[in-house]
Amino acid sequence: MSTALQKTIDIEIRVRYAEVDAMGVLHHSRYWTYFEMGRTELLRSQGFAYRDLESEGTFFVVARCSAKFRAPAGYDDVLVLKTQVTKMRQVKIDHAYELRRKSDGVLIATGETTLACVDRQGRVIPIPARMRLED
Amino acid sequence: MSTALQKTIDIEIRVRYAEVDAMGVLHHSRYWTYFEMGRTELLRSQGFAYRDLESEGTFFVVARCSAKFRAPAGYDDVLVLKTQVTKMRQVKIDHAYELRRKSDGVLIATGETTLACVDRQGRVIPIPARMRLED
Amino acid sequence: MSTALQKTIDIEIRVRYAEVDAMGVLHHSRYWTYFEMGRTELLRSQGFAYRDLESEGTFFVVARCSAKFRAPAGYDDVLVLKTQVTKMRQVKIDHAYELRRKSDGVLIATGETTLACVDRQGRVIPIPARMRLED
Amino acid sequence: MSTALQKTIDIEIRVRYAEVDAMGVLHHSRYWTYFEMGRTELLRSQGFAYRDLESEGTFFVVARCSAKFRAPAGYDDVLVLKTQVTKMRQVKIDHAYELRRKSDGVLIATGETTLACVDRQGRVIPIPARMRLED
Secondary structure, three states, X not given: XXXXXXXXXXXXXXXXXXXXXXXXXXXXXXXXXXXXXXXXXXXXXXXXOHHHHHHOOOEEEEEEEEEEEOXXXXXXXXXXEEEXXXXXXXXXXXXXXXXXXXXXXXXXXXXXEEEEEEOOOOOEOOOOHXXXXXX | OHHHOOOEEEEEEEOOHHHEOOOOEEOOOOHHHHHHHHHHHHHXXXXXXXXXXXXXXXXXEEEEEEEEEOOOOEXXXXXXXXXXXXXXXXXXXXXXXXXXXXXXXXXXXXXXXXXXXXXXXXXXXXXXXXXXXXX | OHHHOOOEEEEEEEOOHHHEOOOOEXXXXXXXXXXXXXXXXXXXXXXXXXXXXXXXXOEEEEEEEEEEEOOOOEOOOEEEEEEEEEEEOOOEEEEEEEEEEOOOOOEEEEEEEEEEEEOOOOOEOOOOHHHOOOO | OHHHOOOEEEEEEEOOHHHEOOOOEEOOXXXXXXXXXXXXXXXXXXXXXXXXXXXXXXXXXXXXXXXXXXXXXXXXXXXXXXXXXXXXXXXXXXXXXXXXXXXXXXXXXXXXXXXXXXXXXXXXXXXOHHHOOOO
């Protein structure tokens, strides 16, 4: 039953050298890749591979996003990313993200995204029933 | 005089192959690099090189950001990015961004960022007087 | 006639902030994106859009590559990239690249790639006749 | 004693969505970031954090590199990267890389890099004695 689907997951990510900028800190464009990894792993914990969803013609595209950067993360820092489904509607899913440094728990960033479910041609379609979470 | 400083600029950017994803569209993480290019060129049009500011110990870090993705952009598309200063306070600057496809004017994305002015150690400092825009 | 096809092109690229690393210099992983831009523009100068080739089912994949990094490039540097077809065989094309800083002509890097022509399934196919250069 | 230093390490890397291109395969520019991760982890296994080396003023820059791409890697594939020191001279280190898909052992790519040891100003310096490997 859909109520059994997990709504949150924590993953660890180590900051790569090529991800920091001239100031030596994680560049703000890289966080979105981390958040995407969080979504992939949350799906996997629910029994879905996003790769398979795409093969079947179900795509999720980012329709809007926002983030607050609260403290810098440096090269080689190990971060813990919490990814959470905050709302699921007919064709859209909202996620919230919390990124902390593992060593001391310092909050690095928070973020939110809204994804739309689309087909191969980019037309909005309903989220597959088996993926639906109850509130 | 600071009132002479330009508040908006349009630049053209061609989408690179490595910037699109498996869906063939510009990945949402790349927009932030485009927006950063807009800020760099807006500064340049005002007579500043961000590189020199950093050499002098004045850094601008992204404190928060948000975007709405309204239509996909594909590989090799030429986009026009409008970058605008919307608010300047003692230690922070807000920018707004509008990204359109050049060929047909279609709105691809809009975005906003808030930058904080910091020193080499990341401590918040006032924006240099010569950079201040009057409202 | 194919003999009329241009074999070399120079393009200018300004180094983006997100492309430099903690040492403040262009990260070695970014050069390949520049070289790819050179190939795209060389094709365009020959009357081809790589985007259209892909739509028609003709893809070029990098089979091997090498580079020497001779001097660092910094953020905001304007570079001049020379891209040249050095050899064209039945199913492969070799390119050579030379990247210089525009302001003083300093050689930043040289590189070579071998591309293989493949179809949508990744099977090697002959390079289309209209794209063939005579030696 | 330096003879005790490990010369090879295997790490696992899962291909991220933002790392594949429009063909759905890992873009050739991303491999260098993976190879860099391999070097970081090999150093760590030897008791060094590259981050600390940089803090102390010892930097390693890529002077040359090459790779052969033998089979495509797709989004979400788990890869195993073997990183090996193949030669260490006074101021330079050579590494070799072998990247395989974990599920079936297929060879995805091989690569080599030569790093030069430099100080904060980019001047070539001897590799610190405690890092030296005997042949």
